[in-house]
Amino acid sequence: MVKTNNKIVLLLLSGFFIVFEAWAQKGSIEGVVYDRSHNETLVGANVIIEGTTTGTITDFDGRFTLSNLNPGTYNVLVSFISYQPVILNNIKVEPNKSTVVKVELEEITTAIEGVTVTAARKTNTEVAMLSTIKASLTVASGISAQQITRSQDRDASEVIRRVPGVSIIDDRFVVVRGLNQRYNNAWINNASTPSSESDQKAFSFDVIPSAMIDNMVIYKSPSPELPADFTGGFIKISTKNMPDENFLSIGYATGFNTSTSYGNFKQITKSKTDWLGFDDGTRNLPADFPSTLKGLTNSQLASLGQKLNTSWAPQSVQAVPDQKFNLSFGRKWQKGNKRLGNITSLSYSNTFETEEVNHSEYQVQLVPGQEPPFNHNYTDSIFTRKVKIGLLHNWSFFTGKGSKIEFRNLFNLIGKSNAIIRNGLNGHEGFTIRSYQDNFQNRTTYSSQLGGEHRWGDNQKNKLDWVTGYALSYRNEPDLKQLRTTLQDEPLIPHYNEYYAAVGITPSVSDAGRVYMKLVEHIASLGVNYERKLKIGNWEPTLKSGTYGEFKARYFDARILGFAKNSSYTESVWLPIDQIFSVENINTSPDGFLLRESTSKSDSYNVSSILGSAYIALNTNITKKLSFYGGLRAEWMNQILNSYDRYGRPVKVEDDGIDIFPSANITYNFNEKNLIRLAAGISINRPEYREIAPFYFYNFTDEAEFVGNTNLKNCLIHNYDLRWELYPNTGETFSVGLFYKKFNGPIELVFKPAGARPLFTYNNAEGAYSFGVEVDLRKSLQAIPMLKDFYMVLNASYIHSKVIFPEGSIFRNRPMQGQSPYVVNAGIFYQNDKNNLSVSVQYNVIGDRILAVGIPFQNQDQDIPDYYEKHQHLVDITVSKEFGKKVEIKAGVKNLLNQKYNTYQPFIGSNNNDLIMNNKLYEQGITFSLGANLRF
Structure with missing residues (x-):
C-alpha cells in the first residue's frame, strides 16, 4: 500500500474545503451551430469571443461551450469555411449560469464582397492544439498534425521531439522532462499500448508513421482519470478519424544517406520476403525439429x-x-x-x-x-x-x-x-x-x-x-x-x-x-x-x-x-x-x-x-x-x-x-x-x-x-x-x-x-x-x-x-x-x-x-x-x-x-x-x- 504524502493530501483536502466554502461566480455560453438550409449541425466551426483569444470549435454534434467567463456582456463571432460568418451581439453572461444560444450559418453560394471566411479549426491544427492546452485541467504540452507536416519526421518518435521537455533514446524511446522511458506511459487513442521490446519498459514510438497522427498531447502532472504509472509524461496519441471531405492521397519519396555504402552493402542471410518485413521461413528451425537436443545421439545432432x-x-x-x-x-x-x-x-x-x-x-x-x-x-x-x-x-x-x-x-x-x-x-x-x-x-x-x-x-x-x-x-x-x-x-x-x-x-x-x-x-x-x-x-x-x-x-x-x-x-x-x-x-x-x-x-x-x-x-x-x-x-x-x-x-x-x-x-x-x-x-x-x-x-x-x-x-x-x-x-x-x-x-x-x-x-x-x-x-x-x-x-x-x-x-x-x-x-x-x-x-x-x-x-x-x-x-x-x-x-x-x-x-x-x-x-x-x- 502506498503511503501518501501529507502535503499532497492536505492540498487536496484544502481544495475540496475551499470549494464548498466559496461557490463559483463565473458563467458560460453554450450552444449549437446549424446549417440554416439543411438544419444540420456543423462540425469544427470556429466560435470566438470578439476581441480576445478565447475560443473553441464545435464538436461532432455541432455543440460548443465557452466556460470560465466573468459576468458581463460579450460579442461572439461564429465562422465556418464556405459559410457567412455571424456575430452574436450582447450575449449576457450571469454568475453561476450558462447562457444557451442557437446559431444558424448560411452557406455562401455567390461571391460576397467584403466577407472574410475563416477556415475551421480542428484537432489537427496548431491553433486547435493551443486551445486544447489552454483549456486543459492539468499541465500539458502537445503537437498537431499541421506542425508535423512541416518537418521530415517519419514516425511518432521523431515527431515527439518537437514537444517541450521531450527527447528520444535509441531513435524510438521517449524521454519526458529528462526522465528516461521507464517513467513514461503511452496510450494510442484511449487504450494502453503494448511493448514490443524484450528488455525495455517502453512503447516503441517508431511503429506509428507520422502521416497517421492527428495530434499528440503529453500530460505532465498527475490527474485522477490518468493512469498512475507515469512520472515524466503520459502521452496520448490520437490517430486520424473522421475526414473533412472525400479524398485520395498518393505519396512517394526517396532519399539517401551520406554514410551509407550503397555499392558495397553487406548481408549474410536473405529471404524472398525480407522486402515485406518478414522472413519466408529461411531462418526458421525445420518443422520437424525436436523441442530439445539434449539426450540425442551424435548422429542425430x-x-x-x-x-x-x-x-x-x-x-x-x-x-x-x-x-x-x-x-x-x-x-x-x-x-x-x-x-x-x-x-x-x-x-x-x-x-x-x-x-x-x-x-x-x-x-x-x-x-x-x-x-x-x-x-x-x-x-x-x-x-x-x-x-x-x-x-x-x-x-x-x-x-x-x-x-x-x-x-x-x-x-x-x-x-x-x-x-x-x-x-x-x-x-x-x-x-x-x-x-x-x-x-x-x-x-x-x-x-x-x-x-x-x-x-x-x-x-x-x-x-x-x-x-x-x-x-x-x-x-x-x-x-x-x-x-x-x-x-x-x-x-x-x-x-x-x-x-x-x-x-x-x-x-x-x-x-x-x-x-x-x-x-x-x-x-x-x-x-x-x-x-x-x-x-x-x-x-x-x-x-x-x-x-x-x-x-x-x-x-x-x-x-x-x-x-x-x-x-x-x-x-x-x-x-x-x-x-x-x-x-x-x-x-x-x-x-x-x-x-x-x-x-x-x-x-x-x-x-x-x-x-x-x-x-x-x-x-x-x-x-x-x-x-x-x-x-x-x-x-x-x-x-x-x-x-x-x-x-x-x-x-x-x-x-x-x-x-x-x-x-x-x-x-x-x-x-x-x-x-x-x-x-x-x-x-x-x-x-x-x-x-x-x-x-x-x-x-x-x-x-x-x-x-x-x-x-x-x-x-x-x-x-x-x-x-x-x-x-x-x-x-x-x-x-x-x-x-x-x-x-x-x-x-x-x-x-x-x-x-x-x-x-x-x-x-x-x-x-x-x-x-x-x-x-x-x-x-x-x-x-x-x-x-x-x-x-x-x-x-x-x-x-x-x-x-x-x-x-x-x-x-x-x-x-x-x-x-x-x-x-x-x-x-x-x-x-x-x-x-x-x-x-x-x-x-x-x-x-x-x-x-x-x-x-x-x-x-x-x-x-x-x-x-x-x-x-x-x-x-x-x-x-x-x-x-x-x-x-x-x-x-x-x-x-x-x-x-x-x-x-x-x-x-x-x-x-x-x-x-x-x-x-x-x-x-x-x-x-x-x-x-x-x-x-x-
Missing part, C-alpha cells in the same frame, strides 16, 4: 545441424536509396444529422543504413590520470536494412443526437536485418579477433479499440464515454547467428596471419551460437468514464468518475543452440568462413562439428497481470478567477512472473496490492490571456517484466550481458508543478514552468562485476530528486514587415537531479540514470500562403545523460565510471511547395551538422579533470530526401 541454414559469410548486395510510399483515402457519408466516416492509410518504407562504429570497453583504471587498459577495442561495420509497413483503418459514426461510435485499428510491421562485421583487439584474452553477427527481427504491433461517447439531459449535462480495446505485440528473432574467429599472429607457426574459428568442445553463444527468440504480449482493456454537471444552489460543479481494467499476458522464450567441435582442434577451423560450417563438415568424425543445445529453463518466462482502477474527481470554480480540479485514484495491481534461475530452480515473483493516488490541480486566470497552474500528485513506477526476469542475455552489439533482478520494488514519486501561461494573440503562446519530483526507490540500470564481459542488471537506489524549469515560446514575426510570413518556436528545459545514497556509502554523487540535464528544441518557420511555399529550419539538442550506472571497484580511485551519452546538435531543413490543390513537392536535409554519436566514460584524469574515454563513436550521416504527394 549431425543430421539436425545439416538441416539448418549454413550461410555465414557476408555477401555484397546492391542497396538502393530510401523508398517510401503512402496511400490514404477518406470517405464521408451523411444523411440528415447522421454521419459515417472512414479514414484508411497504408504506408511502406525500405531503407538501408551503414555505420562504422568504434567500440571500446575498458578495464579498471589502476593509476589515476593514466588511460585504463582495453577490455576490447573494436571497429564494427554495421549494415542495416529496415522495412516498415503501417496500416490505419478507422471508422466513425455520429448519430446527430449526442452520440458517436468509433472503431479504430492500427497495424504496424517492422522488419530489420543486421549484418555486423567486427574487427579488433579482445584485450581481456589478448587476441585480435574478427566476429560476425547475422540478425533479423520482425516486430508486429496491432491495436484496436471500439468506443463511444454519449451526451444527454438538459444542455447535455450528462456525458458517458467508454472504450474496449485489444492490443497485440509480437517480436520474432529467428536464427540470431554469431561467430568469432581469431588471428594467428605468430610468424613461426603455420597459418600465420590467418583467422581460425574459435569453436570449443562445448557450445558458446558468442563463438558459434544460434539463438531463436520470440515474445508475444496480449492486452485486453475496458474503460468507462462518466461526467455530470451538477447544480447545488448557486454552485455548478462537474463531477467525474470512472473505472479502467486491463489484463496483460506476456510470453518470452529463447532457444540457444551452437556448433561445437567433436574433439580437439582440427584443420577444418582454418577454412574460409563460408566453408567452416558447410554440410560436409557437420558430421560425427573426429574433425567434424555437431549442433548442440545450451538452453536452460531461465531462458524463458511468462507474466500475467491484472490492473483494476477507479477514480472520482471534482472540477469547479472556487472564485471568479480560481478553479480547482482534483480527486483520488485507486489502483489494484496483481502481477505474477514465473521463470527459473540459472540453476534451474523455479522463480515466482508476485506483486499484489491496492494503492491510492491523490492529485490536485489549481488554475488561476488573471485575465483572458494569462493564467497560472499549480499541481501536485503521487505516481508510481513499477518494474518491467524483463527487469525482474532472471534471464541472462548476451548482446553482441554492446558486447555485454544483461540479467533481471527478482528483488526489484515499486518506486513511489511525489510530483509538484507550477506554470505560468500567456496567450498574447491567436496562435501564439509563452509559458514558464517549474517542477519538482521526489523518488523513493528509483529503478536504474547498473553495472555488475562479472567476468570477461560487462554485465548489467537493475537495482533500486535509496532515493532521488529532480527539479527543473521549462520554457515554451511560439511567436509570429508579422510585426516586422520583412518577416511577416515567419514565426518561431522555442522549447527549452533545464533539469537538475541527484541520487540519494545511504550515509557513509562509497557511491559517487551523480544524476539519475537516464536523466538529461537540458533539452532544447527550436524552429524557424516560413509560410507564404500566396505562393503555397513553406520552409522550416529545426534544431534539437539534449544534454549528456547516464546510460548505465558504473560501480566503485575496491576504492573510489579504482572504479567503473558511469556510461554517458554525449549531446548532439541536430539541424533539419524542410522545403515544401504546393502546385494548385493537388500536388505537393517536399525536399529536405536531415542531420545537417552530422555530429558523431558518442558514448563515453569519464575516468579520473590529471589535475582533477575527467579523462574521457569513448565507448562508441560513429557518424549517422546526412540524409537528403525528395518526395511528392498527389491529392484527389
Whole structure:
C-alpha cells in the first residue's frame, strides 16, 4: 500500500474545503451551430469571443461551450469555411449560469464582397492544439498534425521531439522532462499500448508513421482519470478519424544517406520476403525439429545441424536509396444529422543504413590520470536494412443526437536485418579477433479499440464515454547467428596471419551460437468514464468518475543452440568462413562439428497481470478567477512472473496490492490571456517484466550481458508543478514552468562485476530528486514587415537531479540514470500562403545523460565510471511547395551538422579533470530526401 504524502493530501483536502466554502461566480455560453438550409449541425466551426483569444470549435454534434467567463456582456463571432460568418451581439453572461444560444450559418453560394471566411479549426491544427492546452485541467504540452507536416519526421518518435521537455533514446524511446522511458506511459487513442521490446519498459514510438497522427498531447502532472504509472509524461496519441471531405492521397519519396555504402552493402542471410518485413521461413528451425537436443545421439545432432541454414559469410548486395510510399483515402457519408466516416492509410518504407562504429570497453583504471587498459577495442561495420509497413483503418459514426461510435485499428510491421562485421583487439584474452553477427527481427504491433461517447439531459449535462480495446505485440528473432574467429599472429607457426574459428568442445553463444527468440504480449482493456454537471444552489460543479481494467499476458522464450567441435582442434577451423560450417563438415568424425543445445529453463518466462482502477474527481470554480480540479485514484495491481534461475530452480515473483493516488490541480486566470497552474500528485513506477526476469542475455552489439533482478520494488514519486501561461494573440503562446519530483526507490540500470564481459542488471537506489524549469515560446514575426510570413518556436528545459545514497556509502554523487540535464528544441518557420511555399529550419539538442550506472571497484580511485551519452546538435531543413490543390513537392536535409554519436566514460584524469574515454563513436550521416504527394 502506498503511503501518501501529507502535503499532497492536505492540498487536496484544502481544495475540496475551499470549494464548498466559496461557490463559483463565473458563467458560460453554450450552444449549437446549424446549417440554416439543411438544419444540420456543423462540425469544427470556429466560435470566438470578439476581441480576445478565447475560443473553441464545435464538436461532432455541432455543440460548443465557452466556460470560465466573468459576468458581463460579450460579442461572439461564429465562422465556418464556405459559410457567412455571424456575430452574436450582447450575449449576457450571469454568475453561476450558462447562457444557451442557437446559431444558424448560411452557406455562401455567390461571391460576397467584403466577407472574410475563416477556415475551421480542428484537432489537427496548431491553433486547435493551443486551445486544447489552454483549456486543459492539468499541465500539458502537445503537437498537431499541421506542425508535423512541416518537418521530415517519419514516425511518432521523431515527431515527439518537437514537444517541450521531450527527447528520444535509441531513435524510438521517449524521454519526458529528462526522465528516461521507464517513467513514461503511452496510450494510442484511449487504450494502453503494448511493448514490443524484450528488455525495455517502453512503447516503441517508431511503429506509428507520422502521416497517421492527428495530434499528440503529453500530460505532465498527475490527474485522477490518468493512469498512475507515469512520472515524466503520459502521452496520448490520437490517430486520424473522421475526414473533412472525400479524398485520395498518393505519396512517394526517396532519399539517401551520406554514410551509407550503397555499392558495397553487406548481408549474410536473405529471404524472398525480407522486402515485406518478414522472413519466408529461411531462418526458421525445420518443422520437424525436436523441442530439445539434449539426450540425442551424435548422429542425430549431425543430421539436425545439416538441416539448418549454413550461410555465414557476408555477401555484397546492391542497396538502393530510401523508398517510401503512402496511400490514404477518406470517405464521408451523411444523411440528415447522421454521419459515417472512414479514414484508411497504408504506408511502406525500405531503407538501408551503414555505420562504422568504434567500440571500446575498458578495464579498471589502476593509476589515476593514466588511460585504463582495453577490455576490447573494436571497429564494427554495421549494415542495416529496415522495412516498415503501417496500416490505419478507422471508422466513425455520429448519430446527430449526442452520440458517436468509433472503431479504430492500427497495424504496424517492422522488419530489420543486421549484418555486423567486427574487427579488433579482445584485450581481456589478448587476441585480435574478427566476429560476425547475422540478425533479423520482425516486430508486429496491432491495436484496436471500439468506443463511444454519449451526451444527454438538459444542455447535455450528462456525458458517458467508454472504450474496449485489444492490443497485440509480437517480436520474432529467428536464427540470431554469431561467430568469432581469431588471428594467428605468430610468424613461426603455420597459418600465420590467418583467422581460425574459435569453436570449443562445448557450445558458446558468442563463438558459434544460434539463438531463436520470440515474445508475444496480449492486452485486453475496458474503460468507462462518466461526467455530470451538477447544480447545488448557486454552485455548478462537474463531477467525474470512472473505472479502467486491463489484463496483460506476456510470453518470452529463447532457444540457444551452437556448433561445437567433436574433439580437439582440427584443420577444418582454418577454412574460409563460408566453408567452416558447410554440410560436409557437420558430421560425427573426429574433425567434424555437431549442433548442440545450451538452453536452460531461465531462458524463458511468462507474466500475467491484472490492473483494476477507479477514480472520482471534482472540477469547479472556487472564485471568479480560481478553479480547482482534483480527486483520488485507486489502483489494484496483481502481477505474477514465473521463470527459473540459472540453476534451474523455479522463480515466482508476485506483486499484489491496492494503492491510492491523490492529485490536485489549481488554475488561476488573471485575465483572458494569462493564467497560472499549480499541481501536485503521487505516481508510481513499477518494474518491467524483463527487469525482474532472471534471464541472462548476451548482446553482441554492446558486447555485454544483461540479467533481471527478482528483488526489484515499486518506486513511489511525489510530483509538484507550477506554470505560468500567456496567450498574447491567436496562435501564439509563452509559458514558464517549474517542477519538482521526489523518488523513493528509483529503478536504474547498473553495472555488475562479472567476468570477461560487462554485465548489467537493475537495482533500486535509496532515493532521488529532480527539479527543473521549462520554457515554451511560439511567436509570429508579422510585426516586422520583412518577416511577416515567419514565426518561431522555442522549447527549452533545464533539469537538475541527484541520487540519494545511504550515509557513509562509497557511491559517487551523480544524476539519475537516464536523466538529461537540458533539452532544447527550436524552429524557424516560413509560410507564404500566396505562393503555397513553406520552409522550416529545426534544431534539437539534449544534454549528456547516464546510460548505465558504473560501480566503485575496491576504492573510489579504482572504479567503473558511469556510461554517458554525449549531446548532439541536430539541424533539419524542410522545403515544401504546393502546385494548385493537388500536388505537393517536399525536399529536405536531415542531420545537417552530422555530429558523431558518442558514448563515453569519464575516468579520473590529471589535475582533477575527467579523462574521457569513448565507448562508441560513429557518424549517422546526412540524409537528403525528395518526395511528392498527389491529392484527389
